[in-house]
Amino acid sequence: MLDFVRRRDEMVATQLAARGIVDPRVLAAMREVPHEAFVPDRLSEVAYEDGPLPIGEGQTISQPYMVALMIQAAAVAPGDRVLDIGTGSGYAAAVLSRIAGRVYGIERLGGLVAAAQERFARLGYDRIALREGDGTLGWPEEAPFDAILVAAGGPVVPEPLKRQVTVGGRIVLPVGPSRCTQTLVRLRRTGEESFEQTDLGLCAFVPLRGAHGWPEPHPSGPGRDAVPPAAGGEGRG
Numbered sequence: 001m002l003d004f005v006r007r008r009d010e011m012v013a014t015q016l017a018a019r020g021i022v023d024p025r026v027l028a029a030m031r032e033v034p035h036e037a038f039v040p041d042r043l044s045e046v047a048y049e050d051g052p053l054p055i056g057e058g059q060t061i062s063q064p065y066m067v068a069l070m071i072q073a074a075a076v077a078p079g080d081r082v083l084d085i086g087t088g089s090g091y092a093a094a095v096l097s098r099i100a101g102r103v104y105g106i107e108r109l110g111g112l113v114a115a116a117q118e119r120f121a122r123l124g125y126d127r128i129a130l131r132e133g134d135g136t137l138g139w140p141e142e143a144p145f146d147a148i149l150v151a152a153g154g155p156v157v158p159e160p161l162k163r164q165v166t167v168g169g170r171i172v173l174p175v176g177p178s179r180c181t182q183t184l185v186r187l188r189r190t191g192e193e194s195f196e197q198t199d200l201g202l203c204a205f206v207p208l209r210g211a212h213g214w215p216e217p218h219p220s221g222p223g224r225d226a227v228p229p230a231a232g233g234e235g236r237g
């Protein structure tokens with residue numbers, strides 16, 4: 001039996017606290033949520049390594065540090081309504097749900113939605129509503145949100161998301177000119193039409209598809225989703 005509790009404590013100390021994650025709520029939530037339950041069984045042995053891991057369908061579960069950095073940058077607080085786009089395995093949504101009031105997740109791949117829903121039910125994460133769809137359109141029926149996190153990189157900040165965050169609310173997402181390198185950006189809505197932007201550093205996420213993302217890849221052509229190459233010093237989604 002692997003000692004996951006010890007590994008999780010170690011991950012929080014060496015991968016998060018030692019690298020500038022200071023938000024006590026983020027550290028506590030990440031000490032609590034069992035990362036190993038969100039990776040495929042055959043990978044539970046490496047669940048606490050410092051990088052992204054494949055979760056099937058060409059997608060990845062983000063590096064724990066990246067999940068922590070995004071939630072800290074979004075200043076998620078108790079009672080917040082949070083939109084999580086690119087829910088994938090469900091790990092980031094689970095961590096968010098230990099801090100926020102309610103989490104709304106959107107994932108475009110039905111197989112991942114079903115697997116995440118099964119995990120949420122099994123582990124008792126009952127503050128998450130998850131649906132299949134194009135997250136670049138947001139979730140207008142549940143808007144506005146105090147924070148919006150996007151776990152896939154697109155060419156621009158999707159316009160619908162800017163409309164669906166409260167004044168004072170935060171959007172944290174990777175944006176970049178290519179499908180495999182991006183800058184992690186935080187936008188804070190300061191007024192009806194105004195946003196304040198902070199760049200948080202380079203990162204590498206899987207591509208954001210959809211109406212305000214990259215075009216769908218040809219099934220056998222170049223540009224298929226791939227696990228991005230590990231790059232020293234960069235955060236990885």
Ligand code: SAH
Nearest residue numbers: 061086088089091092108135151208209210
């Ligand atoms: N937060 C996830 C990371 C998953 S990787 C986790 O903790 O596991 C990013 C996910 O974004 C992938 O599952 C991919 O299918 C999804 N995705 C890409 N474009 C999307 C879109 N337009 N709408 C919803 N999900 C999208």
